[in-house]
Amino acid sequence: MKTILFIIFLVSFQYAFSQIQSDEELVRKARQNSNEAIAKRDVEGIIKLWLEDYLVIRGSGVIQHGKEANRTNWMRIFKETPKT
Numbered sequence: 001m002k003t004i005l006f007i008i009f010l011v012s013f014q015y016a017f018s019q020i021q022s023d024e025e026l027v028r029k030a031r032q033n034s035n036e037a038i039a040k041r042d043v044e045g046i047i048k049l050w051l052e053d054y055l056v057i058r059g060s061g062v063i064q065h066g067k068e069a070n071r072t073n074w075m076r077i078f079k080e081t082p083k084t
Helices: 002-040 043-047 067-080
Strands: 055-057 063-065
Touching: 002 043, 043 067, 063 067
Parallel strands: none
Antiparallel strands: 055 063
16 A cells, blocks of 8 residues: 555656646746847737736836736837837
């Protein structure tokens, strides 16, 4: 019985660990895509994974709530500071 429980534990642990790696890979790929979109100044590419209630709190304390507000902000940033 102990052997069976141990095998079940090992299989469960291996599955959980592989899922964590997969999630990490997804996050890394999303981050890479976001960075590439910023480099291309592609606002739609930047915001495509954001939820409608996406929230940004800047270091200055400014809060921007919502996908549309943040889309507008990125467009303004790219217009006002072309070297971004």
